[in-house]
Amino acid sequence: xxxxxxxxxxxxxxxxxxxxxxxxxxxxxxxxxxxxxxxxxxxxxxxxxxxxxxxxxxxxxxxxxxxxxxxxxxxxxxxxxxxxxxxxxxxxxxxxxxxxxxxxxxxxxxxxxxxxxxxxxxxxxxxxxxxxxxxxxxxxxxxxxxxxxxxxxxxxxxxxxxxxxxxxxxxxxxxxxxxxxxxxxxxxxx
Numbered sequence: 001x002x003x004x005x006x007x008x009x010x011x012x013x014x015x016x017x018x019x020x021x022x023x024x025x026x027x028x029x030x031x032x033x034x035x036x037x038x039x040x041x042x043x044x045x046x047x048x049x050x051x052x053x054x055x056x057x058x059x060x061x062x063x064x065x066x067x068x069x070x071x072x073x074x075x076x077x078x079x080x081x082x083x084x085x086x087x088x089x090x091x092x093x094x095x096x097x098x099x100x101x102x103x104x105x106x107x108x109x110x111x112x113x114x115x116x117x118x119x120x121x122x123x124x125x126x127x128x129x130x131x132x133x134x135x136x137x138x139x140x141x142x143x144x145x146x147x148x149x150x151x152x153x154x155x156x157x158x159x160x161x162x163x164x165x166x167x168x169x170x171x172x173x174x175x176x177x178x179x180x181x182x183x184x185x186x187x188x189x190x
Contacts (some may be wrong), residue, residue: 028169029171038109041139044075045075045079046058046064047122080102099125106133124140
């Protein structure tokens with residue numbers, strides 16, 4: 001679902017529901033996340049796409065921009081992606097020069113948002129750039145986790161997701177199970 005929103009035109013229909021979901025999630029849980037990680041975030045930023053992809057449109061900025069007033073909470077153009085290569089070529093690695101962060105992050109606590117978490121390489125590379133530029137703290141938040149029923153380690157888990165309902169009221173810090181992080185947001189119906 002998230003991959004579709006990246007590749008559709010600027011008026012992509014998924015941006016409004018996904019942006020609304022992020023807005024609702026943060027309104028309900030940001031205070032607990034900030035408390036757990038040591039205080040309020042000074043900056044909220046997205047993990048950017050390279051300027052040569054998607055017609056130069058940042059799909060995450062566009063998603064956030066669909067929610068009236070929400071985009072004013074997010075700082076743009078602080079992080080720049082330097083390499084247009086596909087994530088698969090660097091999956092699971094911190095690439096020190098993949099991103100450049102502007103000096104405005106110095107001394108700031110940053111919430112870093114990305115749409116999909118596969119191995120964490122892009123988010124870790126972005127966090128590396130932010131820390132290198134002086135951010136005191138970087139906390140990553142991903143919208144979704146890439147799973148595939150064909151992957152041996154996730155086959156049963158993916159099959160079980162069809163029988164669960166989304167629960168946005170369950171706290172991401174205080175609820176759920178350490179062994180099944182999706183218990184935080186999904187429950188068995190009935």
